[in-house]
Amino acid sequence: MRALVAANVGLLILFPIAWAAPLVRAGLLPLFGLSEVTVLSGIAALWETDRALAVLVALFALVAPYAKTLALLAVQLGRAPAWWLGPLRWLGRLAMADVFLIALYIVVVKGVGVGRVETAWGLWLFTFAVLASLSVAHLTERRLAATRRLRH
Numbered sequence: 449m450r451a452l453v454a455a456n457v458g459l460l461i462l463f464p465i466a467w468a469a470p471l472v473r474a475g476l477l478p479l480f481g482l483s484e485v486t487v488l489s490g491i492a493a494l495w496e497t498d499r500a501l502a503v504l505v506a507l508f509a510l511v512a513p514y515a516k517t518l519a520l521l522a523v524q525l526g527r528a529p530a531w532w533l534g535p536l537r538w539l540g541r542l543a544m545a546d547v548f549l550i551a552l553y554i555v556v557v558k559g560v561g562v563g564r565v566e567t568a569w570g571l572w573l574f575t576f577a578v579l580a581s582l583s584v585a586h587l588t589e590r591r592l593a594a595t596r597r598l599r600h
Contacts, residue, residue, distance in 0.1 A: 449524060449591055455584050456521045462577045463514055469570025486570060512542045513581060520585055523592075530596075533589045540582045 466487070473482035487509050494502035516539040522528035523536075 449588075452584055452588050452591065453521065453524045455580065456517055456524060456588075459517045459577060459581055459584065460514070460521070462573070462580075463517065466570060466574040466577045467510060469573050470568035471571045471574065473566045473568055475564045482564065482566065484568060487574065508542050512539050513578060516540055516585070517581055520581075520588060524588055530592050533585065533592070536585055537589075540578075540585055 468486055468488055470484035470486055471490070472485050474485055475482040491502050491506050491509070494505060516536050519528060519532055519539075520536055523530060523532050
């Protein structure tokens with residue numbers, strides 16, 4: 449269980465780095481330079497045009513994965529009940545939806561052909577963090593279930 453706790457603590461550090469890392473480099477025309485888009489800059493840009501959508505994206509991209517990681521850590525350390533794992537599984541799926549939407553936007557923009565979009569290392573980091581979070585939660589659930597079976 450120590451390795452899972454360490455991985456989860458690592459995610460608490462990794463998620464904020466992923467939010468500030470460049471997800472994509474985008475530009476309107478091939479002649480102009482590309483500007484980097486991060487999760488944080490994307491939310492800030494949305495805030496200027498559609499505050500409700502910005503709040504929704506912030507909730508799914510920032511709050512949900514971080515709250516899930518903190519709550520999972522509480523379960524791992526015995527500070528929260530194991531039944532929290534069910535709702536945490538749901539929160540993890542919401543975070544994965546962000547990765548899917550980012551990938552979908554890249555495909556749409558490339559298909560339109562008006563601008564230029566290149567994936568950046570932050571997209572891979574964010575995807576890794578979300579998938580690692582799902583894995584840590586799954587392995588924690590299995591470990592706790594095995595521990596309960598041994599006790600009975």
